[in-house]
Amino acid sequence: MLRYILKRLFSMLITLLIVITLVFFLVRMVPGDPLASMARNLPDQVKANFYAKYGLDKPLFTQYLLYMKGLLHGDFGESLVYIGRPIKTVISDAIPPSLRINVQALIFGVTTGITLGTIAAYKRNKWPDHVVMFIAILGVSIPSFVLATGLQYFLSVKFRLLPTVGWTSEFGMKQLKFSIMPTIALSFGIIATYARYMRASVLDVLQQDYILTAKAKGVTGFQLATKHVLRNAILPAITILGPQIAGVIIGSFVIESIFGIPGFGQVYVSAITNRDFTQILGQTVIINALYIFSLLVVDIVYGMVDPRIKVFTNKR
Template structure:
């Protein structure tokens, strides 16, 4: 087990190194740079000072090794657009906001989706099954921004129950996160309900379920011990990559609800060719994505003992 974990951790670092290197050179292949428009009307000497400050006057190879050296020391550098602000500082400020909204949407979406999927599977061919499938189709077909504006109209304009826009931290700010959480989770509810229904129906058709029923195993015990755990494997596979996106979030939802999160900063960084910001966000998102895949493999072995993630010595 230790050998497997060490091997996976080394693979994770190598993968992240390759991603960082690839993104570093790819974003510099795009014509222009973030300082071109900012320093366009400045004297030539001041332009040189700008480029020298951020190391853009050096060759690409020197810039790469300089960046990797600073990154190894824990320094992601300074933003080229948000002058005077470090990448680490921006991430620390914006990430918790996006993370809160997205974690809430994942928890609500997965929980509701699994419950609806289980109900639909156990009531196959009946009205609860048709209702769940209607919700699933609607959730896939309706974009999140349409759901967001609909919720704003119904719960704010029509009934004045929740604030339309804004964000506040802490427990008192929970009401500001309800609408964006619902808007983001509607699609997750639909996807998880549909997949969990199919997964449960597949498990229910297995021979060992028929054996358990013949032995008089109760409905709840069979659903938990036999159906639930085995049907969760495809759901965990879907959940891993979704968790990786908790910091990036949805820039559309963040824009609609005026949430000062990470998603909008990511889009602005790409549009403005903010090299250091793009690299900093790439490290965070890809690092979390790689780690989530590792955790998925670990959970496979815990949920289903038949799956071996390492060989016994």
């Protein structure tokens, strides 16, 4: 397993290098100059100093080499829009709100989806099954930003149960109130996906011979569901965990803007709007590193749940 993890880490670094390189040159190809508007009325010498400070007066490939050199030392550079503000500071300030909402949405969505899908399978063609499938259809059909605005109208404007927008750095119930609606909006699609996958997977497992054998031995109820049904039915759910993590990260860009949360997504959208090259690159590195690392974690969890996968990875 250790050898497999080391191989995956090496491939992750190669993938991350390719992504950084592509994003660096693609961003530089975007028309416009982020410093042009700010330095428009400044003397020529001051303009030259600004361009020299950020290395924009050098050839493109030299800029790339300098950026990669700084990245190896953990230096993401400084923001082109907020002069003198390190990208590391921007990222460290934006991560806590996004991390809380994304983790809450992922945990709530996965656990709720697995639970609903299992109930639907055990109650096949009965009213619980129809209710779960109706929720799944809604989750697939309704975009997260539409659901977010609907939650704002009913829970904030009409019933005044939760704050409409905003965020607080204070932990506890006050922060929880601000995070409830974004969490629901982000997790609804995950709930729908996992409910459908788990229903199909549990129905398939219930028809297997080893389930009939377990029933013949007298294994029933909770023990049958946890040790035999869920243990095997949950494997497809683990497989799609990686794409769901990516979906939560991407979905938070819109959700954070709607709810006015000063998180990673809102800062990233602002950086794209302002053509803040260094900020876009720095956040892209973090986002891709987190996503690639999450895929490795999914593979490790897959091996822990299914010993056959662990043997396969050891052979590799």
